Amino acid sequence: MTNTPFAALPEPPYYSVIFSSLRTEGDDGYGRMADRMVELASGQSGYLGVESVRSADGFGITVSYWSSLEAIAAWKSATEHRIAQETGKARWYEHYEVRIARVERAYGKRS
Amino acid sequence: MTNTPFAALPEPPYYSVIFSSLRTEGDDGYGRMADRMVELASGQSGYLGVESVRSADGFGITVSYWSSLEAIAAWKSATEHRIAQETGKARWYEHYEVRIARVERAYGKRS
Numbered sequence: 773m774t775n776t777p778f779a780a781l782p783e784p785p786y787y788s789v790i791f792s793s794l795r796t797e798g799d800d801g802y803g804r805m806a807d808r809m810v811e812l813a814s815g816q817s818g819y820l821g822v823e824s825v826r827s828a829d830g831f832g833i834t835v836s837y838w839s840s841l842e843a844i845a846a847w848k849s850a851t852e853h854r855i856a857q858e859t860g861k862a863r864w865y866e867h868y869e870v871r872i873a874r875v876e877r878a879y880g881k882r883s
Numbered sequence: 884m885t886n887t888p889f890a891a892l893p894e895p896p897y898y899s900v901i902f903s904s905l906r907t908e909g910d911d912g913y914g915r916m917a918d919r920m921v922e923l924a925s926g927q928s929g930y931l932g933v934e935s936v937r938s939a940d941g942f943g944i945t946v947s948y949w950s951s952l953e954a955i956a957a958w959k960s961a962t963e964h965r966i967a968q969e970t971g972k973a974r975w976y977e978h979y980e981v982r983i984a985r986v987e988r989a990y991g992k993r994s
Contacts, residue, residue: 874984876984880979
């Protein structure tokens with residue numbers, strides 16, 4: 773873990789998973805799982821980085837970045853992640869949307 | 884404005900602008916501009932929707948969705964938006980990253 777919320781990414785193209793979610797009430801094991809998933813993802817082949825934010829009202833956006841669609845598919849089917857996905861569907865998320873997108877251009881400003 | 888933080892989007896493909904940013908201290912006109920930019924964007928040709936969240940520590944992610952790269956380019960060069968971009972660079976954002984990505988697949992879960 774670094775102390776910046778920004779992912780350090782290579783030049784495009786690469787892929788992103790845009791995960792928008794609305795949490796249910798209460799933690800219910802969510803925080804521990806979320807930390808573990810970041811740790812697990814960052815050890816996956818093709819993982820490039822992640823940016824994540826959640827507001828106090830429970831809505832959050834996490835964007836993870838990957839070198840290929842194959843790397844995203846492998847991450848989606850990783851056993852421990854599948855268990856988290858199922859628990860998320862059943863307990864942690866009222867609503868979520870996943871969009872898989874190919875990053876074609878990137879630029880930014882650092883102070 | 885609707886009462887859900889989720890964008891209602893058509894079937895892919897479409898395009899997204901993933902805007903990650905770290906705010907400077909204080910409001911300094913930011914809140915009013917942000918509201919105005921959402922209003923302005925939603926009137927642009929090719930605008931599909933937006934999802935946005937910022938945490939108390941000042942880090943935020945806004946993802947806007949568009950029908951084409953041309954629509955994104957037109958939005959980027961809209962006069963009032965260009966002024967906001969310049970002011971953002973100079974005053975509102977310590978750091979930001981923009982990634983333009985083509986959404987190829989989408990799925991979700993609603994309670």
